[in-house]
Amino acid sequence: MPRAEKPAKSVGAASEASQVRASNPIFNKTLGQHILKNPLVVQRIVEKADLKSTDTVLEIGPGTGNVTVRILAEAKKTIAVEMDPRMAAEIQKRIQGTPLQRKLDLIVGDFLKVDLPYFDVCISNTPYQISSALVFKLLRHRPLWRSSVLMFQREFALRLVAKPGDPLYCRLSVNVQLLAKVTHILKVGKNNFRPPPQVESSVVRFEPIQPPPPIDFNEWDGLVRILFVRKNKTLLANFKTRSILKLLEDNYKTFCALTGRPVPPDFDCKEAITQVIIDCGMLDQRASKMDQNDFLTLLNAFITAGFRFTS
Known part of the structure; x- marks a missing residue:
């Protein structure tokens, strides 16, 4: 350069x-x-x-x-x-x-x-x-x-x-x-x-941007990293891989253990992820078309549901 x-x-x-x-x-x-x-x-x-x-x-x-x-x-x-x-x-x-x-x-x-x-x-x-x-x-x-x-x-x-x-x-x-x-x-x-x-x-x-957005950038980047692996696929498609599901399930259980939150006995990680995306009205959404507000909405929904994107 x-x-x-x-x-x-x-x-x-x-x-x-x-x-x-x-x-x-x-x-x-x-x-x-x-x-x-x-x-x-x-x-x-x-x-x-x-x-x-x-x-x-x-x-x-x-x-x-x-x-x-x-x-x-x-x-x-x-x-x-x-x-x-x-x-x-x-x-x-x-x-x-x-x-x-x-x-x-x-x-x-x-x-x-x-x-x-x-x-x-x-x-x-x-x-x-x-x-x-x-x-x-x-x-x-x-x-x-x-x-x-x-x-x-x-x-x-x-x-x-x-x-x-x-x-x-x-x-x-x-x-x-x-x-x-x-x-x-x-x-x-x-x-x-x-x-x-x-x-x-x-x-x-x-x-x-001042003040900076009040979010954990590592969590933000963890979500964005997953979604841009295949940016033209639907959001749900990016969460279907075995490695991503295992990461999120392990992080979810760790979060529950640290906060004293019980893990439902019938917990299904894939089903829970799907529900978060549905609740956000983003089932057909793709990362390539999403703006900052879309990503913020999705990240907040995942965090509220107990999911984390950093180990």
Whole structure:
């Protein structure tokens, strides 16, 4: 997945030599390092972040620092997490001795393994192999941030924003949209990068839902995981497999034991599941057509009936 870069504006004492170094780095192909050569695209990405002069910005994968310099000029502070020490060195050289130096905290390491400090806004050009993990790490972070503007592989981005009935609507769509408002804001073609990557890209904006829905996300995801195994089948069809029935029956009996609730002597797990779905009026419903309210209704009904989706 490409990293977004642009020729930086001259800020303070930033030297021309440092800009030359930044435009000609040695790239690590395994990290998906590509330069975004269109400065207008970079400008739009930063503009869509709606930065304030009081903001602390988290930038993931800053590369040589072209976007970083643009952020530093507009925000109070930038925390940049860069995995490649060579790229981190380029950023430090670029702003050394300028007024921007004091506004940057640079963390060299794997974003998925570092502890994140407080931030207001996140901007990232995300390697496709960590896209999902990155999104959910951000959405789990507390305190919640104001917005994130993230670049992804085009198909991944379209899955994030897909709605019920769309071919790309999936478990990822449902889980992310439970926690955030997600908007596709910009397509970025291959030819905007040097060298051109193999995939098209898109920029997506996230705004966390505040307060977050008062549900156990693990329970939610457990239900959604089952339903999207075969998203175009009826709900009941997804619960008929032996492994799913055993999981839910074991969880039901464990819940009863923990809460002192007697298990009916004639308890039939499949029949009980069917009754929950009927009571919700969803016997003919399919996950591919269900919205957030449908999933919430179904989850609440299952929990009320004593079913759990995590062991």
